[in-house]
Amino acid sequence: MSTPSIQPPSTYEPLNENTVVQFVKKLNYFTEDAALQVREIGDGNLNLVFHIVDESHAKSIIVKQALPYAKVVGESWPLTLERARFESSYLQKAAEYVPNLVPKVHYYDESLGLFVMDDLSSHLILRKGTIEGIQYPHLARDIGTFVAKVTFYTSDFYLHPFEKKQLVKQFINPELCKITEDLVFTDPFFDHETNDFPTEIREAVEQLWNDSELRHEVAKLKFQFLTQAEALLHGDLHTGSIFVTPESTKVIDPEFSFFGPIGFDLGQFFANIILSYLSQEAHILSSKERKQYQSYLVDTLKQTWSSFKQEFSKLWENEGNEVYTQVPGTLESFLGKVWVDAVGFAGCEVIRRTIGLAHVADLDTIQDLTQQYQLKEKALELGTYFIKNRTQITNMEQLIQVFYQE
Ligand code: ADP
Ligand code: MG
Secondary structure, X not given: OOOOOOOOOOOOOOOOHHHHHHHHHOOOOOOOOOOEEEEEOOOOOXXXXXXXXXXXXXXXXXXXXXXXXXXXOOOOOEOOOOHHHHXXXXXXXXXXXXXXXXXXXEEEEOOXXXXXXXXXXXOEEHHHHHHOOOXXXXXXXXXXXXXXXXXXXXXXXXXXXXXXXXXXXXXXXXXXXXXXXXXXXXXXHOOOOOOOOOHHHHHHHHHHHOOHXXXXXXXXXXXXXXXXXXXXXXXXXXXXXXXXXXXXXXXXXXXXOEEEOOHXXXXXXXXXXXXXXXXXXXXXXXXXXXXXXXXXXXXXXXHHHHHHHHHHHHHHHHXXXXXXXXXXXXXXXXXXXXXXXXXXXXXXXXXXXXXXOOOOHHHHOOOOHHHHHHHHHHHHHHHHHHHHHOOOOOOHHXXXXXXXXX
16 A cells, blocks of 8 residues: 655645744734744754743743654655644643643644644753763652553543543554554564664674564564554653653653553653663763662662552552453453563664664764674663563563663
8 A cells, every 4th residue: 555645734834933933922922022032942853843932021932843744854754744733632631640740732733733832941851861870769750650640541441432432533643653663663673774773783683683583572562562552652752752850750742642552651661761771881981870870770660660550550449440440350460461561662662772763862972882882782682682581571670680780
């Protein structure tokens, strides 16, 4: 089947620093006479992000606009403007359950493919924070709670089946899902042109391509991603999609949101924390400080999972509407499934961030190339191990034992 061609609506135009000001003025957020300063700050791959400030009144706002193509690849890769709807709808849905963990959405404009949200410039992107070795004491509890609440309240355990299916319909997101299907689950496991890795690690990559057991397991995980509409997922919950201060956590950028297996969001988060763990070998030179920070990252993994489990179990027991939530053992069996999925999805994410199209700065900024390549090979090994052994790795302690050196 050929890909349908996507035409932006005729009223669409990508805004620039002048037109975005004219647009914002119409929303009556700033006073008529405000002297607005504007800057396009998007470091992302897909969208324009405008930061608009009225300094004299200490007010600011963010306008995020989808481009009709993926910026990273150029105009040759068309991409639906509807992703602004997925992103703003997800943020609004999440705000019903975890208002303190997402930016507030103030406005959505369908024809321009944009939405307006709180300015979070006082926060730092978590990936930058972890590369700098900063600790965030609330992060794990916040992310565990975030995933538990958003997924539980959008699952069949809580919603009436009619309401659930209505919501599934709103979040059918084929184009963005296709990117994940290709870039996370397919391309890295084949000799595909989107892959990106240095020739120095080609042998390790070829080993992965020739590993038929691995490919069979990835096939199962991909099929789960394609078919299991358990709950509303963020869909791209890596450390670049989380804004932090030591006191506050805000999840951003859910344009990949859709109904999928709950372990996917957790797995992506785990994988990115594990990539940070590996890369600290190069970022923190003092072995004492490095070990301290790595042990903080390991605690983050443990606490995220335990907070998720605790919060999800509490909601299940107190607010479960599906009749089987009352049957002893059902919760444990479901959480067991989420865990195994999370380990498998984490494995896929570790691999694709190492040799796929979209890398992580944690590894790519390592100046000593010999060390960078060694760590990349280690990441491939770990990812492969997680995927193949996910049913044997029965708890977080065991997962951590695979890479943790005390
Ligand atoms: P993309 O979907 O294109 O990857 P992101 O949502 O990740 O875009 O945003 C790109 C960058 O823009 C972020 O890394 C951050 O620096 C900035 N940004 C995005 N949203 C906000 C916000 N609400 N407040 C402040 N800065 C933001
Ligand atoms: Mg994005």
